[in-house]
Every structure is written in C-alpha cells, then in structure tokens.
Amino acid sequence: MPAVILQKGGIGGLGMNITRRGAIGAGLASLVPGVAGAAQPQAGVQAPGFFRSKVGAFEITSISDGAAYRPLDGFIKNTPVDEVRKVLGEAFMAQDQVTIPFTSLVVNTGKKLVLLDSGNGDLGAPTTGSWMANFRAAGFDPANVDAVIISHFHGDHINGTRLKDGRAVFPNAEVLVSAPEWDFWMDDGKMAQAPEGMKGAFQNVRRVFGPMAKDVTRYDWGKEIVPGISAVAAPGHTPGHTVFAIQSGAAKFLMMSDLTNNTALFVRRPDWQAIVDMDGEQARQTRHRMLDVAASEKMQVAFYHAPFPATGHIARDGAGSYQLVPAMWQMPG
Numbered sequence: 001m002p003a004v005i006l007q008k009g010g011i012g013g014l015g016m017n018i019t020r021r022g023a024i025g026a027g028l029a030s031l032v033p034g035v036a037g038a039a040q041p042q043a044g045v046q047a048p049g050f051f052r053s054k055v056g057a058f059e060i061t062s063i064s065d066g067a068a069y070r071p072l073d074g075f076i077k078n079t080p081v082d083e084v085r086k087v088l089g090e091a092f093m094a095q096d097q098v099t100i101p102f103t104s105l106v107v108n109t110g111k112k113l114v115l116l117d118s119g120n121g122d123l124g125a126p127t128t129g130s131w132m133a134n135f136r137a138a139g140f141d142p143a144n145v146d147a148v149i150i151s152h153f154h155g156d157h158i159n160g161t162r163l164k165d166g167r168a169v170f171p172n173a174e175v176l177v178s179a180p181e182w183d184f185w186m187d188d189g190k191m192a193q194a195p196e197g198m199k200g201a202f203q204n205v206r207r208v209f210g211p212m213a214k215d216v217t218r219y220d221w222g223k224e225i226v227p228g229i230s231a232v233a234a235p236g237h238t239p240g241h242t243v244f245a246i247q248s249g250a251a252k253f254l255m256m257s258d259l260t261n262n263t264a265l266f267v268r269r270p271d272w273q274a275i276v277d278m279d280g281e282q283a284r285q286t287r288h289r290m291l292d293v294a295a296s297e298k299m300q301v302a303f304y305h306a307p308f309p310a311t312g313h314i315a316r317d318g319a320g321s322y323q324l325v326p327a328m329w330q331m332p333g
C-alpha cells in the first residue's frame with residue numbers, strides 16, 4: 001500500500017489519497033496503532049529515558065525525569081509574549097505554555113559513580129517522577145553512587161536526594177554543593193528578607209540539607225570537585241549556580257545546568273530573561289559567555305532543561321544567537 005501512495009506523489013500525495021480514496025485510507029488506518037483492529041493496545045507511557053555519551057575514558061548517562069509546564073504569560077520578562085510564541089512555534093513546541101524537561105547526568109569515571117543533580121524526587125509535577133525508574137533501567141543502583149554534585153538549590157535539582165518522607169536516596173554518597181549557593185540559601189537573614197513567594201524555596205533547602213548539614217562538602221568555583229569534573233562559575237540563575245567542565249584525556253564535555261530553562265528560547269535568544277533567573281542581567285551575561293565558549297571549543301554539552309537526551313553541540317546562528325544541534329546516537333565503549 002505505501003508503495004502505491006509514493007508513486008502518486010510521495011508524502012504530498014498521501015493526504016489527497018486518504019481523503020479522495022476511502023479504500024486506501026481504510027488500509028492505512030490499520031497501520032496506525034490504537035485504531036480498531038490493532039492487535040495490541042497503545043502503551044500510553046514513555047520509553048525508558050536514558051542515553052549514553054562517551055567522553056575519553058568516562059561514560060556519561062543522561063537520565064530523564066520527564067517534563068513540566070509553565071504558563072507562557074510573564075515567563076520572559078523583557079520580550080512581548082507574541083514574539084516568544086513565534087520562537088516556540090519555529091521550534092515546533094506548544095505555543096500556549098513553556099515546556100521544561102528535566103535531565104540529570106551520571107558520570108562513571110571508571111573510579112567513581114558521580115551524579116550531577118538529582119531530579120524532582122517525589123515532589124515534582126505529576127508529569128515528572130520517572131527519574132529513579134530510568135536510573136534503574138540504565139543499570140544503576142542508588143547505593144552505588146559515590147558522589148552527588150549539586151549545581152544549585154532549586155527543588156527540581158535537589159529533591160531527588162531526599163524524598164518527602166525524609167529518606168536519603170543515595171545512602172553512600174558524598175553530597176557536594178556550591179559554596180556561594182550554600183552561603184546564600186542557608187543564611188537565615190536572607191530567608192527573613194526574601195519575598196513571601198521565595199520562602200518555600202528556602203524551607204525546602206533546609207528540608208533537604210538540614211539533616212546532613214555537617215556532612216555536606218562545599219566546593220569552590222575554578223576547582224576540581226572530583227577527578228575529571230570541575231566547577232565553573234555561572235551565577236545569575238541563582239547566586240551560586242554552577243556549570244561543570246568534564247574532562248578525560250583530551251576529551252571535554254560541558255554540563256550547562258540551568259544556563260537556560262528552555263533551549264528553544266534561550267539558546268536562540270540568549271538576551272531574553274526568564275522569570276526564574278534570580279538576577280536576569282547577570283544570567284544573560286553568563287549565558288552569552290558560556291554559549292560562546294561551547295561554540296568556540298566545539299565540545300559536547302548537556303543542559304538540564306532541553307529536549308531529551310538534552311545533549312549535543314552549540315553552533316553559532318547569526319549575531320548573538322546560537323542553536324543546539326542534537327547529539328547523534330553513539331555506541332559507547
């Protein structure tokens with residue numbers, strides 16, 4: 001059946017054939033899952049979300065925690081909403097909301113199993129929460145994680161380390177956090193001064209880190225945190241927001257964390273400022289600096305909030321604009 005349709009003018013002819021020739025339309029229907037006659041019902045769930053990249057001797061696994069959705073109105077502070085809608089449309093994304101996917105990284109250096117951020121745990125939107133199932137599907141056991149390195153203290157990055165009931169998820173892991181991030185969020189004075197809408201975030205930081213505060217290791221920008229993974233200053237989204245340079249031999253990889261909250265918007269329009277960036281102007285400058293480095297050095301990058309598997313390369317796309325070119329499937333090993 002498809003061969004007949006292709007002879008009649010390829011994909012363009014497909015719609016015509018369906019509307020004008022009922023017999024062919026009915027035949028095609030049997031090829032569409034879920035239409036009456038399919039032997040198996042539609043699955044209704046996403047496939048396991050993990051993806052491997054090889055960086056020198058390191059194996060990096062991207063782990064999906066699903067996605068959440070935010071209202072479009074007011075999300076970008078310095079751009080008319082119609083312009084934002086247009087750029088979302090150009091990326092074939094829903095134009096009435098902002099889609100925010102979540103993807104953290106597991107880096108197996110061969111000596112240590114290191115987690116970069118931990119997902120939403122059991123406190124995220126109903127469309128999230130698949131992180132642990134995907135982590136296990138990728139062959140990992142939480143008891144084997146040696147280090148959890150946190151980029152910043154927003155709930156979608158830290159809640160996976162401690163569940164609602166208070167249980168620590170990675171019982172044998174050292175938890176390492178950005179020193180300036182810790183200093184900001186653990187400061188009771190800053191919490192007292194914070195607007196009402198931010199108080200919950202301060203309380204959540206205390207919920208996650210309070211029980212282990214004396215054991216948490218604070219890392220400094222510009223230093224190697226564990227062998228092969230270094231902390232790079234990227235403030236703006238939060239005061240201590242950090243991106244990670246991963247290096248094995250000559251191979252380099254950059255984990256961009258929340259340098260953007262939606263790559264279709266902020267990689268293409270780095271000047272746009274998101275309401276979730278605590279210092280919008282500083283975030284804008286940091287974003288330009290890091291995207292420029294990634295494009296110049298042509299290294300593979302990952303983002304915490306990008307279409308899965310949320311990794312690829314940054315290409316220049318006109319003055320001050322960039323695009324994320326998705327990574328090609330690759331065989332690790």
Ligand SMILES: [Zn+2]
Binds near residue numbers: 154156157305
């Ligand atoms: Zn985030």
